Amino acid sequence: MYAAERHEAIAGAVREHGRVSVLDLAAQFDVTGETIRRDLAALERTGHVHRVHGGAVDPGLTTLDAGERPLTQRITEHSEAKIAIGIAAQQFLPTAGGSVFFDAGTTTYQAARALTDPRELTLATNALGIAATLAKLPAVNLHLIGGRLRGLTQASVGADTVAAIAKLRISVAFVGTNGLSARHGCSTPDPDEAAVKSAIVACANRVVVLADSSKFNSDELVSFAPLSEVDVIVTDSDADPADIARLTEQGIEVVTA
Template sequence: MLASQRRGEILAIVEERGAARVSELVEQLGVSDMTVRRDIERLDGEGLLERVHGGAVAVAPRVTDEPGFTAKSTLMTAEKEAIAHEAARLVQPGATIGISAGTTTYELARAVREVPHLTVVTNSVPVAQLLHDSPVRPVVVLTGGVRTPSDALVGPVAVSALQGLHVDRLFLGAHGIDRSAGLTTPNLVEAETNRALVRSSRSVCVLADHSKIGIVGLSTFLDLADVDTLITDPGIPTRARQVLEEGVEHLVLARAARGRGPRSEEAG
């Protein structure tokens, strides 16, 4: 394994677990204690993790960090696909749905693009393009506004375009989900646009993989108590699962089963 690949493995392990001991990394990677310590020191110097006594911890994301659509689309791909396929079961022919910007909601758009007589209201440029190029060509209402790094159209123009629109169910993504802060985003203007999407919907279904749990962005746009359905994956910690079961009406864990497609369990 090249040094760069090894450091990438260390970073992935630390980010997934939140922290890792040197001894654990030595055993998992099959390298010396000194090699792991040098790698941790290098990653710490680059600001990718934080070196602590005996190991390393993940760097907490800043509340204003906003990764781009392309960067996020390479993360948690299996989990996002499983979540999207579970959410697609809620979409009936002839329905009018809302799809917010995000990479998991984009996977939902891919999963429903052949549902007949579908009308989609979205502020996501990639979602609109995907549905426009689909064989069935559903009716797509794309809001206007300023384009964010996550390829969302936001701002007063987007909010104005959503006024007077009504959808049966909104499929909503989030930068972070927290017990106290609720659903958050680093972008203040996107938060306001998401609130407008929520106001236009009869029911809200949130799509978020387990890496979003515990993350707090700059601005809250929805409280947990106002979520009708939250679809995530079984990677969420036990305590977080208990909090979500108490906070939302329906919690669904979408699990990707090998060779048989996604399967799910409803919690709570």
Template sequence: MIAPQRRNKIKELLLAEGSVKVADLAKAFNVSEETIRRDLMQLEQEGILEKNYGGAVLAVEWQQAMAIVPPVQQRKFQYYEEKDAIAKAAAALVEESTNVILDSGSTTWCVARHLRNVSNLTIVTNGIDIAEECSANEDRSIFLLGGKLIRKSMCLVGPQAENELQKYDAHYAFLGTSGISLRKGFTSSDLYESQVKRAMIKAAQRVVVVADHSKFVKHAFVSFAAFRDVDQVITSELADAAILREIEQQGVRVTVCPLKKTE
């Protein structure tokens, strides 16, 4: 297991349990205690934990935040290094003066962060947190779709959002997905969110799905796109290579992002 993947697992344990012990982690991941201490030092520098004798506890700020933030915010912390690498590759596709549709979601939020330095963009999104992230740059136009608020994902859905998307002709649409099925294509856990995703696909010249490795072993409730509807999938080297080859055989370009392999 490479370092970013291991640190993500440590984050998940901290978020679930509130504390971890060096000896337990070393045994669980089959690495030295010194390697685990370096992991904890890195996570402490990120402000996620506070080290103590023999282990670490979740930082107080995070304890308070986890008590009040919605699930979409919590998902940003899961597989963060992987999502960040995927988002960086996605954002590299975008040139200045481009029209971009950003789906709601934790990985597309990372895409928004990496678009900070791309000037003169027009961004259309149904994600409230994505609109907020994009607003930090004053030289861009931001259009937040209207509709019904889905609190768990802080996104707007419904006929209003779908109708508004008919007005746009974007260069790119970056979409998240709850799961990827070789039989059903790209899937969503929410019927209304899937309908907005379909409208985004119709409104874009090029459709890019950004997905961490976990999405390739999940099959959600509703299919929102077949492989023929998507131009490119961007994921990481943690994704199952056999599944990626089958997706490529469907005519989809697959981009695999490497992750840092330091201990």
């Protein structure tokens, strides 16, 4: 299939279904995710689609429809990849006596679920669901960071949250992201969430970004960390080798689950 034919088919799918994903399109057309992202970029320039993290939507959708979706919807997307990433992230836990911050997000939630190590750790999070999961562990000292609760993500945000995080010195931070690109680093749709994520990155000795491959080569509204501030990226096995190579060239350790 020629690129023009693929573009026409993708545009038709967006018109019919309202939304398409990079992973589904790559499988459908038997091409790489990077090829599909180039296709979507070309279609966006001509006004046929609006790119969002992991795919594209009909440009006629409202900003709310096209942007960030509720946690209950996102938690089921790419669930197998996220579970695998959460398990792989356990290798970056600090030694006993260390501290870990779990950023809000569906992939960081899987990292919290996978934590069964009995070593004594101090854990912190600004996410209600993650806090509830970590609270079940017997040997941890858990801190739930307060602030204004954002219903869409069930996470604390705002000036009080940022100020509380800024006082911490964390061994390892598991950070989620909605977009990941070489030019803009890590990004997310909401400015308040971005401010919290920036504070988490700044307080951590080691930053481990947990992101499935659908987040690669996409940008959201607000950048919260350049790639120079990221030490490790844990992603899934569908990540494009070319993307991994570019990240590795920038000194980032990339682990595929």
